[in-house]
Amino acid sequence: MHLLIVGGSDAGISAGLRARELAPDTQVTLVIADAFANYSICGLPFFLSGEVPDWRSLAHRSLAELESAGLRLLFNTTAERIEPARRLLHVRDQSGARELAYDRLILGTGAAPICPPIPGINLPGVFPLHTMQDSFALDEHVKTKQCSTALVVGGGYIGLEMADALRTRGLDVTLVELAPTVLQTVDASLGELVRAELERHCVRVLTGAKVERFRATDGHIVATGTPNLEVCADVVVVALGVAPANSLARDAGLELGARGGIKVSRRMETTAADIYAAGDCVETWHRVLRAPAYIPLGTTAHKQGRIAGENAVGGAREFAGTLGTQVVKVFDRVSARTGLRHDEAVAAGFTPFTSEFTCWDHKVYYPKAHEMRVRVTGDRETGLLLGAQMLGHVHSEVGKRIDVFASALFHGSRVEELEQLDLSYTPPFSSPWDPVQMSAQSWVAAAKF
Amino acid sequence: MHLLIVGGSDAGISAGLRARELAPDTQVTLVIADAFANYSICGLPFFLSGEVPDWRSLAHRSLAELESAGLRLLFNTTAERIEPARRLLHVRDQSGARELAYDRLILGTGAAPICPPIPGINLPGVFPLHTMQDSFALDEHVKTKQCSTALVVGGGYIGLEMADALRTRGLDVTLVELAPTVLQTVDASLGELVRAELERHCVRVLTGAKVERFRATDGHIVATGTPNLEVCADVVVVALGVAPANSLARDAGLELGARGGIKVSRRMETTAADIYAAGDCVETWHRVLRAPAYIPLGTTAHKQGRIAGENAVGGAREFAGTLGTQVVKVFDRVSARTGLRHDEAVAAGFTPFTSEFTCWDHKVYYPKAHEMRVRVTGDRETGLLLGAQMLGHVHSEVGKRIDVFASALFHGSRVEELEQLDLSYTPPFSSPWDPVQMSAQSWVAAAKF
Numbered sequence: 001m002h003l004l005i006v007g008g009s010d011a012g013i014s015a016g017l018r019a020r021e022l023a024p025d026t027q028v029t030l031v032i033a034d035a036f037a038n039y040s041i042c043g044l045p046f047f048l049s050g051e052v053p054d055w056r057s058l059a060h061r062s063l064a065e066l067e068s069a070g071l072r073l074l075f076n077t078t079a080e081r082i083e084p085a086r087r088l089l090h091v092r093d094q095s096g097a098r099e100l101a102y103d104r105l106i107l108g109t110g111a112a113p114i115c116p117p118i119p120g121i122n123l124p125g126v127f128p129l130h131t132m133q134d135s136f137a138l139d140e141h142v143k144t145k146q147c148s149t150a151l152v153v154g155g156g157y158i159g160l161e162m163a164d165a166l167r168t169r170g171l172d173v174t175l176v177e178l179a180p181t182v183l184q185t186v187d188a189s190l191g192e193l194v195r196a197e198l199e200r201h202c203v204r205v206l207t208g209a210k211v212e213r214f215r216a217t218d219g220h221i222v223a224t225g226t227p228n229l230e231v232c233a234d235v236v237v238v239a240l241g242v243a244p245a246n247s248l249a250r251d252a253g254l255e256l257g258a259r260g261g262i263k264v265s266r267r268m269e270t271t272a273a274d275i276y277a278a279g280d281c282v283e284t285w286h287r288v289l290r291a292p293a294y295i296p297l298g299t300t301a302h303k304q305g306r307i308a309g310e311n312a313v314g315g316a317r318e319f320a321g322t323l324g325t326q327v328v329k330v331f332d333r334v335s336a337r338t339g340l341r342h343d344e345a346v347a348a349g350f351t352p353f354t355s356e357f358t359c360w361d362h363k364v365y366y367p368k369a370h371e372m373r374v375r376v377t378g379d380r381e382t383g384l385l386l387g388a389q390m391l392g393h394v395h396s397e398v399g400k401r402i403d404v405f406a407s408a409l410f411h412g413s414r415v416e417e418l419e420q421l422d423l424s425y426t427p428p429f430s431s432p433w434d435p436v437q438m439s440a441q442s443w444v445a446a447a448k449f
Numbered sequence: 450m451h452l453l454i455v456g457g458s459d460a461g462i463s464a465g466l467r468a469r470e471l472a473p474d475t476q477v478t479l480v481i482a483d484a485f486a487n488y489s490i491c492g493l494p495f496f497l498s499g500e501v502p503d504w505r506s507l508a509h510r511s512l513a514e515l516e517s518a519g520l521r522l523l524f525n526t527t528a529e530r531i532e533p534a535r536r537l538l539h540v541r542d543q544s545g546a547r548e549l550a551y552d553r554l555i556l557g558t559g560a561a562p563i564c565p566p567i568p569g570i571n572l573p574g575v576f577p578l579h580t581m582q583d584s585f586a587l588d589e590h591v592k593t594k595q596c597s598t599a600l601v602v603g604g605g606y607i608g609l610e611m612a613d614a615l616r617t618r619g620l621d622v623t624l625v626e627l628a629p630t631v632l633q634t635v636d637a638s639l640g641e642l643v644r645a646e647l648e649r650h651c652v653r654v655l656t657g658a659k660v661e662r663f664r665a666t667d668g669h670i671v672a673t674g675t676p677n678l679e680v681c682a683d684v685v686v687v688a689l690g691v692a693p694a695n696s697l698a699r700d701a702g703l704e705l706g707a708r709g710g711i712k713v714s715r716r717m718e719t720t721a722a723d724i725y726a727a728g729d730c731v732e733t734w735h736r737v738l739r740a741p742a743y744i745p746l747g748t749t750a751h752k753q754g755r756i757a758g759e760n761a762v763g764g765a766r767e768f769a770g771t772l773g774t775q776v777v778k779v780f781d782r783v784s785a786r787t788g789l790r791h792d793e794a795v796a797a798g799f800t801p802f803t804s805e806f807t808c809w810d811h812k813v814y815y816p817k818a819h820e821m822r823v824r825v826t827g828d829r830e831t832g833l834l835l836g837a838q839m840l841g842h843v844h845s846e847v848g849k850r851i852d853v854f855a856s857a858l859f860h861g862s863r864v865e866e867l868e869q870l871d872l873s874y875t876p877p878f879s880s881p882w883d884p885v886q887m888s889a890q891s892w893v894a895a896a897k898f
Contacts, residue, residue, distance in 0.1 A: 010881065043876045046815055057814040060881075287871070299874045302881040320869035327873035336873050365506040366495055399873040400849030403883070407856035410870050419755075420769035421859050422736070424776035424785050424848040425748045427492045432459065432509075432751040434852070 001026045003312050004089055004100055006079045006248065007108030008032035009041065010298050011279025013066070014305030015106045015312065020070045023313035029072045029100065031079050031091055036132045037066060042298050044135045045158070048142075049165035055132065079109075082252035084272045104274050104312040107249055107262065108305060111242035111280035111296050120214030125221045126236040129158060138237065147171060147234035151223055153211050155182030157328040159239035160194065163203050164330055166237070174204040174231050176223070181207055185326065186337050187375055189356060190391045197333040206231075242296055244281045257283035259294035266318040268308040276312055278304035287321030287410065288339050288386060289348050295324045323387075325406045327399040334394055336402035339387025339409050342377050353380045353447045357439035361396035363427040372396050374439035376405075378415040380447055385415045388439075397429065404436045415440050415447075450475050452761050453538055453549055455528045455697065456557030457481035458490065459747050460728025462515070463754030464555045464761065469519045472762035478521045478549065480528050480540055485581045487515060491747050493584045494607070497591075498614035504581065528558075531701035533721045553723050553761040556698055556711065557754060560691035560729035560745050569663030574670045575685040578607060587686065596620060596683035600672055602660050603688035604631030606777040609643065611686045612652050613779055623653040623680050625672070630656055634775065635786050636824055638805060639840045646782040655680075691745055693730045706732035708743035715767040717757040725761055727753035736770030736859065737788050737835060738797050744773045772836075774855045776848040783843055785851035788836025788858050791826050800829045802896045806888035810845035812876040821845050823888035825854075827864040829896055834864045837888075846878065853885045864889050864896075 003019050005012045008030050016028045030037065043058040052058065066073060074093065081090040082105065089100045113128035115121055125145075127138045141147065150166040152159050155177030167173045175182070175198065181191035182198070182205065195205050212225035214236065223231045244261045255271040257263035261283030268276045279301035283292040300322050307317045327336035345352035354377040360369045372392030378385050388405035392398040408418055418440035425432050433441070452468050454461045457479050465477045479486065492507040501507065515522060523542065530539040531554065538549045562577040564570055574594075576587045590596065599615040601608050604626030616622045624631070624647065630640035631647070631654065647654050661674035663685065672680045693710045704720040706712035710732030717725045728750035732741040749771050756766045776785035794801035803826040809818045821841030827834050837854035841847040857867055867889035874881050882890070 040812060040814070040876065042874070042881075043812060043814055046876060051816055052814045297874075298881045299871065303869065320866075321871075323871040325871040325873045327875045327878065329875055329877050334878075338871065338873070363489060363492060365489070365492055365501045367500055394877075395844060397846045397849040399875070399878045400846040400853065403870070403872045403885075404849065404852050404856050406871055406873070407853050408860075411857075411860035411862070413860070417769075420752065421852070422748065422770075422772040422774040422787065422855055423852045424774045424787070424855070425491070425746075426776045426778055426848070427489065427495060428778050428843075429776065429783075429848045432491075432747045436852075 001103050001313070002101065003028045003104045003106065004102035005030045005106045005108060006089070007110055007279070008037035008073065009039070009108065009110055009279070010301035011305035011308070012106065012108035013038045013060070014302045015108060015278060015309035016071045017069055018306045018309030019313045022310055022315065024070070026313055028070060029074060031077050031089065031100070032073060032075050033078055034131060034133060035075050037063065037073050037075070039132055041130070044129065045161035045165040048135060048139060048162070049168040051168065055135070079248055082248060082275070084252055084275060087274065104276065106308050106312055107270070107275065107277035107281060108279045109245040109248055109281040112245045113238070114240045114243050115238065116240065118211060118213060121238065123214055123216050123221060125216070125234070126214055126238060128238050129162060130242065138235070142169070142235055145219070145234055149233045150174070151176065151221070151231050151233035151236045152239060153223070153236065154239035154241070155179070155207070156184065156239060156241055157326070160328060160330045162237045162239055163198060167201055167203055174206065174233065176206045176209045176211055176229065176231065178210050179207060183328070183335060186335055186389045187341055190335055190373060190375065190389055193373065193391050194330055194333065194335055197331050201331045242280065244294065244296070246281060249277065249281070258292045259283070261294045267311050267316065268304055268319060269311070276308040278308040285319055285321040287323055293322070295322055297322070297326060299325070320410070323406050323409055325402060327402060329394060332394050333391060334396065334398040335391045336398050337387065337389040338402050338406040339385070340377060341387060341389065345377055345386045350386060351380045352377050352386055353443070355439070355443040355446045357442045359435050359438050360431070361392055361435065362429050363431055366427045368395070370396050372398065372435055374435055376415060376439050376443040378443055378447065383414040383416055385409050385413050385418070401434070401436055415443050450552050450762070451550065452477045452553050452555065453551035454479045454555045454557060455538070456559055456728070457486035457522065458488070458557060458559055458728070459750035460754035460757070461555065461557030462487045462509070463751045464557060464727060464758035465520045466518055467755045467758030468762045471759055471764065473519070475762055476521070477519060478523060480526050480538065480549070481522060481524050482527055483580060483582060484524050486512065486522050486524070488581055490579070493578065494610035494614040497584060497588060497611070498617040500617065504584070528697055531697060531724070533701055533724060536723065553725065555757045555761055556719070556724065556726035556730060557728045558694040558697055558730040561694045562687070563689045563692050564687065565689065567660060567663060570687065572663055572665050572670060574665070574683070575663055575687060577687050578611060579691065587684070591618070591684055594668070594683055598682045599623070600625065600670070600680050600682035600685045601688060602672070602685065603690070604628070604656070605633065605688060605690055606775070608688035609647070609777060609779045611688055612647060616650055616652055623655065623682065625655045625658050625660055625678065625680065627659050628656065632777070632784060635784055635838045636790055639784055639822060639824065639838055642822065642840050643779055643782065643784055646780050650780045691729065693743065693745070695730055698726065698730070707741045708732070710743045716760050716765065717753055717768060718760070725757040727757040734768055734770045736772055742771070744771055746771070746775060748774070769859070772855050772858055774851060776851060778843060781843050782840060783845065783847040784840045785847050786836065786838040787851050787855040788834070789826060790836060790838065794826055794835045799835060801826050801835055802829045802892070804888070804892040804895045806891045808884050808887050809880070810841055810884065811878050812880055815876045817844070819845050821847065821884055823884055825864060825888050825892040827892055827896065832863040832865055834858050834862050834867070850883070850885055864892050
């Protein structure tokens with residue numbers, strides 16, 4: 001059995017390892033576009049900030065580990081075309097084009113940065129941030145040009161991490177975002193707290209602003225746009241989100257689904273026989289929406305890759321679904337969410353009610369208590385939990401608190417049930433009612449449910 | 450309707466507040482043995498360490514808040530006898546004995562420290578630690594006698610917190626524990642890591658040792674016992690656990706249950722009409738054991754008090770059950786648990802398998818990663834999660850990670866399902882598979898389930 005995998009990032013590697021674990025006789029080959037397999041892409045901002053001095057440490061596993069697990073890695077090899085009928089993948093490397101036969105194929109082609117056709121977006125000094133090479137190029141540019149000013153275009157989580165990274169590295173940073181506030185993945189009241197944190201760290205934040213042109217002037221980049229936008233910087237990072245890298249699948253006739261993600265079943269089967277797909281290139285089953293969505297996340301890529309690998313060697317496992325759980329650190333604050341925001345719940349046909357709650361992360365008498373903000377969204381008719389958002393200090397255990405919500409949401413819990421969870425308490429870390437529970441009680445009281 | 454409550458700590462106050470919230474016409478009177486209502490008893494070690502300079506800040510709520518919520522507080526009033534048939538409570542205060550009539554009575558009498566009849570245990574300089582007065586007396590003793598050495602008898606979580614507190618305050622501390630290691634509420638391998646943390650902070654730990662006598666010598670206390678135990682200290686704290694304060698209930702003919710806790714239904718009804726009980730004085734429904742147990746915890750007292758208060762004014766809410774979830778900070782380490790340990794699971798008739806897993810609390814390339822230890826107990830036959838234990842650094846979000854297990858356990862999850870939870874990830878705080886999930890995967894692989 002020859003299992004061929006396109007992509008050497010989270011989904012592809014997880015698939016290959018799982019296939020070999022369950023069926024050690026499987027021959028597994030990975031076609032990898034660049035020279036880097038199994039790197040933590042999520043770690044790139046921390047390499048660029050200087051907090052991770054050596055990019056090599058970003059590897060989830062060493063090459064030796066991958067090879068000893070039985071994965072054959074073809075680096076610098078581009079997958080050009082699939083012929084599903086003949087079970088062939090056409091690839092190209094330094095020595096030219098060739099065909100690889102497969103019994104099963106797994107696509108883990110990932111996502112690519114959205115690069116709108118802004119004039120000047122390809123100028124030297126303007127960088128997307130997605131691959132290892134992008135990061136090296138940016139790092140090199142900042143070093144050799146001795147950059148002291150940076151512009152980050154886009155206030156999503158990668159934009160925020162890059163603003164943090166470049167500021168931590170000592171640059172003066174301006175962040176431009178089209179929307180009225182940053183971090184559109186959480187509600188505006190939390191986004192405003194993130195903006196305040198950026199400003200507290202001297203990042204200049206321009207919201208409701210649109211970059212319409214880049215031009216090079218005296219070794220700088222000048223970005224202009226509306227309303228009256230003009231920012232001059234030594235380096236520009238464009239972080240406007242990603243879109244599924246779906247061309248290989250599309251050209252082979254595979255159906256596409258939500259927002260261009262490759263259409264897959266919950267067993268990660270594409271619409272073509274013997275071809276699976278997983279990770280940032282696919283649409284993803286949403287556990288609350290009970291429908292596919294496009295939510296590219298590393299956690300999901302690992303899960304889906306593992307399932308695709310298992311099923312490609314004869315398994316029948318189903319992906320339980322995403323909740324879109326995510327967390328981002330911005331300087332000393334952390335923002336996290338799981339499930340649906342209020343407007344997403346409305347759009348999905350629920351009758352949501354959302355409450356916002358402020359409390360201390362632990363008993364205030366114990367030193368270093370910080371205030372945190374929790375937003376709970378539940379359905380007014382059924383009382384079911386639909387989602388939660390949270391903002392707090394880096395030591396407020398925000399990520400794992402959103403995970404308590406995520407765990408309850410996974411099990412279809414009612415908001416009211418959260419107060420009955422038996423959660424841990426000691427004064428340095430919580431209260432007898434955890435913030436998760438106090439915010440749920442507050443929701444119940446306000447919703448008169 | 451007159452609701453009478455005995456006890457002004459977590460259960461009693463929670464009951465009174467909830468009753469007034471739901472039925473504002475209810476007359477609520479609390480009979481409180483001392484002068485302190487609604488204090489965070491769990492915070493006392495942090496007052497004694499000096500981290501909380503003013504004990505007044507330990508109040509969960511101010512007196513004014515309690516009174517404006519409509520609670521009538523009778524301080525320094527001892528409940529002496531219940532006459533269930535006449536719905537009377539006999540009390541005594543400075544002005545003498547009197548009777549209080551009630552329509553409903555809630556007992557929140559709490560627990561009292563276990564004081565074995567060790568000769569000398571009542572000497573000046575030997576302290577239990579349970580009430581506010583105990584703490585003031587200990588604090589005063591340490592100050593006025595300018596204590597420089599301390600002995601803590603008992604290595605449970607209060608003993609550990611006291612060893613930490615007194616060491617933090619600058620004393621030389623010796624801790625004596627009868628069992629082979631400290632913190633018997635977790636398995637020995639984790640207990641040994643707690644011991645190492647104590648020793649790293651220069652606490653002398655003597656396990657397998659039993660104090661058989663205290664005597665006073667030259668203003669010091671000398672504790673002697675087996676094997677060849679002899680410790681001289683300026684101050685001694687005895688922390689050998691607690692037992693339910695059940696005499697008021699017992700003398701009134703109320704049935705007692707697990708380990709002497711007042712027998713209650715899941716609606717917090719005692720065996721006597723119109724008398725409820727909640728908190729450290731009652732036996733507690735265990736959600737995994739499906740049976741009553743005695744596990745006194747502040748979190749449970751708050752929940753049960755709230756339910757007793759609701760049901761006393763006409764509600765019909767049921768306590769969902771405890772999992773025994775708890776967490777303790779010892780210097781820079783945190784130990785937590787939820788559900789059953791291996792031996793408890795065996796005793797309860799399960800067929801448990803327990804695995805131990807070591808991993809980093811977040812991606813190791815990001816600064817300040819710490820190793821953490823996770824023990825997962827599941828049932829070999831059903832695959833159900835039975836419990837988890839964890840030890841890590843104070844910034845490893847141990848408490849909230851055990852809460853993810855607790856949340857899964859609450860919902861009757863199988864160990865295998867944990868890997869499908871959609872948990873949050875960013876490199877400074879976790880990995881694409883959270884330690885909760887990696888340890889569950891490791892359990893599944895080892896149990897061959």
